[in-house]
Amino acid sequence: MIPEHELLQQAQAGDCEAFDQLQQTLEPPVRRFVWRLIGVSDAEDDIVQDSFIALYKNLGQIHPPEKLRPYLFRVVRNRCYDELRRLGRFKQLSLDDEPMESWAALNTPADGSSQPEEVVHWLMLYLEVQQAMDRLPELQRQTLILYVEEELSYAEIAEAMDTGIGTVKSRLFYAKKTLRQFLSPETVSVLETELNQER
Numbered sequence: 093m094i095p096e097h098e099l100l101q102q103a104q105a106g107d108c109e110a111f112d113q114l115q116q117t118l119e120p121p122v123r124r125f126v127w128r129l130i131g132v133s134d135a136e137d138d139i140v141q142d143s144f145i146a147l148y149k150n151l152g153q154i155h156p157p158e159k160l161r162p163y164l165f166r167v168v169r170n171r172c173y174d175e176l177r178r179l180g181r182f183k184q185l186s187l188d189d190e191p192m193e194s195w196a197a198l199n200t201p202a203d204g205s206s207q208p209e210e211v212v213h214w215l216m217l218y219l220e221v222q223q224a225m226d227r228l229p230e231l232q233r234q235t236l237i238l239y240v241e242e243e244l245s246y247a248e249i250a251e252a253m254d255t256g257i258g259t260v261k262s263r264l265f266y267a268k269k270t271l272r273q274f275l276s277p278e279t280v281s282v283l284e285t286e287l288n289q290e291r
Contacts, residue, residue: 094110094113096114096117096118096157096160096161097157097158097160099111099113099114099117100114100151100154100157100160101157103148103151104151104152104154111148111151115144118144118161118164119140119144121241121242122140122143122144122164122165122168123136123140124241124242125165125168125169125237125238125241125242126139126140126168126171126172128237128241129168129169129172129176129234130172130175130176133175135175139168139171139172139175140168142171143164143167143168143171146167147163147164147167150163158248159251161242161244161248161252162244162247162248162249162250162251162252163251163252165238165242165244165252166251166252166253166254169234169252169253217279217282217283220275220276220279221271221275221279221283223274224271224274224275225237225271227274228267228270228271229270231253231263232263232264232266232267232270233267234253235249235253235260235263235264235267236263236264236267236268236271238252238253239260239264246260246261
């Protein structure tokens with residue numbers, strides 16, 4: 093599989109097939125991000141298409157290649173806001189809207205060794221964490237989604253959200269602190285155990 097940065101460079105040189113491959117690689121996380129921001133919507137396809145058109149038109153401006161995902165997620169975020177405004181569901185968000193490291197990836201083993209009871213257990217934990225994340229203030233929620241689900245770095249999140257790294261760290265700190273309050277003690281314990289095993 094060709095790395096994203098190589099596909100980007102080939103696309104910047106005019107290779108349409110490279111751009112198609114790049115779009116195929118990036119479309120799943122883009123769709124997931126759209127869904128997390130606006131929920132199920134008939135506008136999803138349009139947002140995704142518009143975002144990739146914007147990416148194509150601005151390929152030459154993406155330097156270095158590491159700026160690809162932050163640029164694309166920023167475009168997607170703005171398109172989602174446009175849709176929420178159109179529907180009257182958008183509330184202007186203050187950059188200071190903060191009240192008062194990541195949770196474990198809840199995946200079953202690739203070898204399929206999990207028992208049905210264990211799969212159900214992890215699915216219930218996953219749903220609880222997802223619901224808790226949805227209760228976070230919007231800017232914290234978006235920051236946590238980009239950090240945990242899309243695996244962007246602090247710097248990439250800062251660029252995608254048009255803010256500073258210090259603000260990203262602050263939002264993540266408060267998001268994780270608040271998230272703990274929304275989760276059951278048992279779930280917090282399981283997640284902390286998983287995180288300690290990963291380190």
